[in-house]
Amino acid sequence: MPRPRLVEPDRFWTGWFDLVPAYRLATLRVVLAVITLVFHVPKFNRLIADYTGSSFHVAPAFPWIPVLSPTVGMALMLAQDVAAGGLFLGWAPRLCAWFLAMAGFYVMSLDPEFFAHNAHFHLTLLALIGCSADRLSLRRLLADDDAGARCPAWPERLVGIQLAIVFFYAAVDKILSPSWGLSGATLAAQRLSTRGPAFDRLQRMIESALPRLAGPLSVATIAIEAFVAAAVLVRALRPTGLAVTALFVLYLEFVLKPGGFAWDVLAGLLIFAPAADRRWRVAYDPACQSCRRNRALLSPLDWLRRLGWISLDAAAASEAAGFRLVSPRGRVRRGFHALRALPIVLPGPCLLALIVARFGGGFLAARGYGAWDDLPFFMLGGWLVLWIPGLGRVLGQPVYAGISQTWHNWPEAPRMGSGAEGSARCSHARGICVRDPSA
Amino acid sequence: MADTASFSVRGWRRYAALTFIAVWLAIQVTVPLVQKLGGDPFAPRYRYARYSWAMFSRPVPHFEVSIFRTRGAGDREPVPDIDRVVRGYRSPAPMPMIAIYSSDAEVLDRFTRLVTTLARDRHDGYAYVALIRWTANHPGGADSMEIRADAAP
Numbered sequence: 001m002p003r004p005r006l007v008e009p010d011r012f013w014t015g016w017f018d019l020v021p022a023y024r025l026a027t028l029r030v031v032l033a034v035i036t037l038v039f040h041v042p043k044f045n046r047l048i049a050d051y052t053g054s055s056f057h058v059a060p061a062f063p064w065i066p067v068l069s070p071t072v073g074m075a076l077m078l079a080q081d082v083a084a085g086g087l088f089l090g091w092a093p094r095l096c097a098w099f100l101a102m103a104g105f106y107v108m109s110l111d112p113e114f115f116a117h118n119a120h121f122h123l124t125l126l127a128l129i130g131c132s133a134d135r136l137s138l139r140r141l142l143a144d145d146d147a148g149a150r151c152p153a154w155p156e157r158l159v160g161i162q163l164a165i166v167f168f169y170a171a172v173d174k175i176l177s178p179s180w181g182l183s184g185a186t187l188a189a190q191r192l193s194t195r196g197p198a199f200d201r202l203q204r205m206i207e208s209a210l211p212r213l214a215g216p217l218s219v220a221t222i223a224i225e226a227f228v229a230a231a232v233l234v235r236a237l238r239p240t241g242l243a244v245t246a247l248f249v250l251y252l253e254f255v256l257k258p259g260g261f262a263w264d265v266l267a268g269l270l271i272f273a274p275a276a277d278r279r280w281r282v283a284y285d286p287a288c289q290s291c292r293r294n295r296a297l298l299s300p301l302d303w304l305r306r307l308g309w310i311s312l313d314a315a316a317a318s319e320a321a322g323f324r325l326v327s328p329r330g331r332v333r334r335g336f337h338a339l340r341a342l343p344i345v346l347p348g349p350c351l352l353a354l355i356v357a358r359f360g361g362g363f364l365a366a367r368g369y370g371a372w373d374d375l376p377f378f379m380l381g382g383w384l385v386l387w388i389p390g391l392g393r394v395l396g397q398p399v400y401a402g403i404s405q406t407w408h409n410w411p412e413a414p415r416m417g418s419g420a421e422g423s424a425r426c427s428h429a430r431g432i433c434v435r436d437p438s439a
Numbered sequence: 440m441a442d443t444a445s446f447s448v449r450g451w452r453r454y455a456a457l458t459f460i461a462v463w464l465a466i467q468v469t470v471p472l473v474q475k476l477g478g479d480p481f482a483p484r485y486r487y488a489r490y491s492w493a494m495f496s497r498p499v500p501h502f503e504v505s506i507f508r509t510r511g512a513g514d515r516e517p518v519p520d521i522d523r524v525v526r527g528y529r530s531p532a533p534m535p536m537i538a539i540y541s542s543d544a545e546v547l548d549r550f551t552r553l554v555t556t557l558a559r560d561r562h563d564g565y566a567y568v569a570l571i572r573w574t575a576n577h578p579g580g581a582d583s584m585e586i587r588a589d590a591a592p
Contacts, residue, residue, distance in 0.1 A: 016460070017448045053526040056556050058549050113549075115540045117494050124467075131459070152448045154456060158463060169471045169492035176475065176485040179497040189498040189576060221495075261494070 016157055019150035021276035022134035026090070026141055026149075027303040027348035028159070029097070029129050031267040032122070033088035034352055036100060038359040039260050040122055041084045044107050045077040047114050051107075061109040068110060076103060087129075090137030097130035118260035124162060125264055131155040147276040147305035156271040163245075163268050164229045171225035174218075184214025187221070190256060199374060206255055224248050232272070242269055254377065258362075263355050270304075273347060278308030279328035280345045285312045290408050294323060303348040323404070335404070336396035340386040354379055489540055498576035500538045504550060505572075507531030508557075508565040518557060518567065525553065533572070543578060546571065551586050558588035565590050 051057065052073035060067070068076070080103055086096035104123040108114045132155045140149075174180040180187075188211045192203060210217075224244060231241020246266060253262035282298070285291045295309055325338035325345070333341050343350040354376050361372035386396065448456055474488035487497050507515040507530055518530040528534065538546050550569035557567040567590060572583040 017453060017456070050526045054524060056524045056553055058552060112489070112541055112545055115489050117492070117540075120490065121492075152456070154448075154460060158460065161464065162467065165467050165471075166492050169475070170494050170496075173475060173487075173491065173493040173496040177487065177493070177496040178485075179487075186496070186498050190495070257495075 016152075016154040018153045020153040020156065021147070021305070022132075022136050022149040022151040023141070023147070023275040023304050024271050024273060025129070025132040025151060025156055026134040026136035028125075028156075028267055028270045029090070029093055029132065029134065030088060030138060030141065030303070031270065031348060031352055031355065032125055032129060032264070033084060034355055035122065035260060035263055035267065035359075036084045036126070037088060038356065038363075040104065040119060041080045041100075043119070044080060044104055047107055047111075048073045048077050051110055051114075058111055061112065065106065065109050076107075079103070087126075088138060090140070093134075094130045094132065097126045097132075101127040101130060118264065121166060121261060122264050125159065125268060128155055128159050128162060131158070141303050142300040145299060147278060149276075159268055159271050160232050163265065164232045167225045167232075167245075168229035171222050171229060174222045174225070180218065180222075182215060182219055184216070184218035187218050188214035192256065199377060238272065242272055245269060250380070253358075254380075258358070263351075263358065266351055270347060270351070273304055274306065274328075275304040277306060277328070280306045281308045281310050281326040283312050283324045283326075284309040290404075293407065293410065298342075298346070301346045301349040303346070306345050336386075336392050336400035339400060339403075340383070340396070343383060487542070500543065500546075500573060500577050501535070501575040502538065502546065502571055502573045502577070503533040503535050505531055505533040505570040506550075506553070506568070507570075508567050510565050515568075516565070524557065533570075535574070543573075543580070547584065547586070551588075554586055554588040558590040561590045562592070563590050564592035 048068065051068055052070040057067065080100060083096040083099045083103075085091075087093050087100065101123045104119060104126070108116075108119060108123075133151045134149065135151070136149050177186075179185075190210075192207055192210075225248075227237075228241060228245045228248065231237035231244065234241075246269060249262035249265045253259070282294070283291075284295060298307060299309075322334050323338050325333045325341060327333065327341070357375040357379055361375035364370065364372035385391065471491040474491035475485060475493070476483035477486070487493055505515075506518055506521060506528065508518050509515060515531045518524075521528050521530040541549075550571060554567040554569050558565075561567070567588050569586045570583065571586070
């Protein structure tokens, strides 16, 4: 029997309408909601306040756009706060995401001065999150231990394609722009943003090196942007492409010019992460107090549902000795080595911590509370330092032992019916370990 | 337990989603292209444009603008209540600004409209002036420009 023609598009789009783990889009939503709360909503609300507090306005981008009155402006500011909160908590997230996207584009259309590329990109991602049917509230993401939530794949495919479009056109623009060229004059003319005092020396070094390196960097920027655009679409290039993308936007953020763009791109990369596979395994003895604490701490942070908790009997537990993490490829990491791998296993909360440090630190520094804008440098730099070869032997193990001992002795809140299990201590409390099941 | 039953995309929802995807991709691909190269496919001409993902591709022009009023050949006087006209503006001291996403024509248009509006609303016989001085990365033309509008007495 001939196959009906209507099936052909079905087959073509099969991947797009497959059900995939909902945790990627939910994690992306939470991270975007935090960026919205700490950066975009305050900025848009300030623009609205300035607009409604002024009697002179230029013509909006489109003549049919209604002008904002002070009353409507107040209501819009309030509604943006509520919607950003709703997006974060996962209450009516689609409605909140679309509202924030529409409100943002409306504000940007009121005055050309209100436009910003990072806001444009952020609002585009919000609109795509508005298409997501993940239905995972923040409470469920944090508190539940299930890994069965599924949603259609097409919104995350669109996020990936959107990333490719943005980087593709950024590369095309630099090729066509008479200002960019191969000389690097535009790059050399960039005014680097001032850092806190701890990084003055680094900034001076970059400023002195930039004019000499501007030419090669100019070409490299075009090449990297074009590569990133291809890499997010071509599966074979993706592992390298994701690493290059992350490094490139971190270079933009930390070396060239801080902004919201890098964080939105890093959040967008979450959709390429594996999820709901429980392939990073943690040895876990239910009778051990430290193991229970490890699980109580790490499970709420495991938004992508990557950690699998493997119960051990007492004999195996004493053999396991310590916090032990087994990677999907079967590589066993213990103690310090397991601890430093956790940000890779738990990218959502770690990215969120960096974002809060970046924007919260900037907020405090701008109000004269000290060099808090250096905080994300220290966090990211501190994590990278942990990967210096040999550090584990020299510094890592003693530091880890101290942390582990403190964690082991931390008083546990009394629980109803905890009984003997609640007071149990075990010999392998001083370690965390991770294993790869394919090994 | 897999939580999937209510999430599969079937029937009209699938066609609606397909339509949305097609429209979304068409807009995301076409709009930046037209913004960058213009609407004529036979005579494409590059220009810097908003909504076209043109990050960092041109040096950001910096300028200073002084807004003040004068009567005859008199000194510069501050424009009263300038902060109510445009929140954050001051007068007559120069204000450093950047045209990060605007062309110089848009900058000139903004301040032309501003001084024209001031002169039209005040009826005090003063001349309202915006003095623009480009300080960095000006694409071409004069380094400074004065825009003046006379208010009726």
